Amino acid sequence: xxxxxxxxxxxxxxxxxxxxxxxxxxxxxxxxxxxxxxxxxxxxxxxxxxxxxxxxxxxxxxxxxxxxxxxxxxxxxxxxxxxxxxxxxxxxxxxxxxxxxxxxxxxxxxxxxxxxxxxxxxxxxxxxxxxxxxxxxxxxxxxxxxxxxxxxxxxxxxxxxxxxxxxxxxxxxxxxxxxxxxxxxxxxxxxxxxxxxxxxxxxxxxxxxxxxxxxxxxxxxxxxxxxxxxxxxxxxxxxxxxxxxxxxxxxxxxxxxxxxxxxxxxxxxxxxxxxxxxxxxxxxxxxxxxxxxxxxxxxxxxxxxxx
Numbered sequence: 001x002x003x004x005x006x007x008x009x010x011x012x013x014x015x016x017x018x019x020x021x022x023x024x025x026x027x028x029x030x031x032x033x034x035x036x037x038x039x040x041x042x043x044x045x046x047x048x049x050x051x052x053x054x055x056x057x058x059x060x061x062x063x064x065x066x067x068x069x070x071x072x073x074x075x076x077x078x079x080x081x082x083x084x085x086x087x088x089x090x091x092x093x094x095x096x097x098x099x100x101x102x103x104x105x106x107x108x109x110x111x112x113x114x115x116x117x118x119x120x121x122x123x124x125x126x127x128x129x130x131x132x133x134x135x136x137x138x139x140x141x142x143x144x145x146x147x148x149x150x151x152x153x154x155x156x157x158x159x160x161x162x163x164x165x166x167x168x169x170x171x172x173x174x175x176x177x178x179x180x181x182x183x184x185x186x187x188x189x190x191x192x193x194x195x196x197x198x199x200x201x202x203x204x205x206x207x208x209x210x211x212x213x214x215x216x217x218x219x220x221x222x223x224x225x226x227x228x229x230x231x232x233x234x235x236x237x238x239x240x241x242x243x244x245x246x247x248x249x250x251x252x253x254x255x256x257x258x259x260x261x262x263x264x265x266x267x268x269x270x271x272x273x274x275x276x277x278x279x280x281x282x283x284x285x286x287x288x289x290x291x292x293x294x295x296x297x298x299x300x301x302x303x304x305x306x307x
């Protein structure tokens with residue numbers, strides 16, 4: 001089972017096992033954003049900007065000419081400067097958050113922390129790279145140091161993030177202490193954080209979480225094997241009123257991505273091309289119209305609830 005598959009499965013299931021959230025405690029988000037109360041609101045979100053030139057170019061294309069309307073940037077990755085420069089050229093129209101990173105999962109393509117490796121020893125392997133999976137041995141104080149460094153670097157480079165989320169979902173299941181570090185980053189920087197509808201009410205109150213995503217959707221390995229288009233068609237047709245997000249990873253199936261994802265077909269080069277293809281397609285456009293789905297962004301949410 002691939003590490004990324006484990007991360008996606010757990011981020012989608014995590015909130016089913018950590019306690020119920022009282023949905024009546026959240027004011028209706030649709031009305032705050034100016035939409036009818038029972039609107040089906042959707043964020044089509046491109047993860048992993050900065051990981052490669054291919055990932056960046058496909059994501060930019062899908063934002064400009066397709067139906068991707070949100071993305072997040074990985075600050076420790078090799079192509080982060082390109083992603084940040086694009087975001088800076090679109091400071092008020094595009095929706096770019098931070099994909100907070102605690103892992104480096106590819107075989108021959110690795111990265112390490114933004115912080116000095118001497119400051120976050122539990123986050124790295126013997127070569128100074130992040131662990132290749134979400135490690136239960138990481139220390140919350142090291143996580144806090146590194147997540148803060150990633151956020152501060154983004155601001156220092158001129159990127160004003162619209163939200164925070166988590167690469168491979170690590171912050172959601174390593175430990176409650178790590179989850180609280182993540183939530184505290186949102187509170188301290190006054191940013192929305194990606195969390196789902198079963199987060200404990202006590203944490204919502206403690207960290208002043210103002211928005212909850214009702215449904216977080218992402219394709220698993222089995223669903224990919226049954227056909228990416230079929231999965232996304234069903235997801236759009238089954239969307240319910242409230243706020244949902246679909247997490248995708250658009251990239252081109254070229255030599256760069258093939259080399260990066262070698263021996264890792266799950267969420268690999270072909271997978272990412274198929275993500276790109278669907279969310280550029282007439283099929284996607286038609287379904288969004290037929291299902292009366294309203295595309296919303298983290299930027300809108302931040303401006304309505306946090307600014």
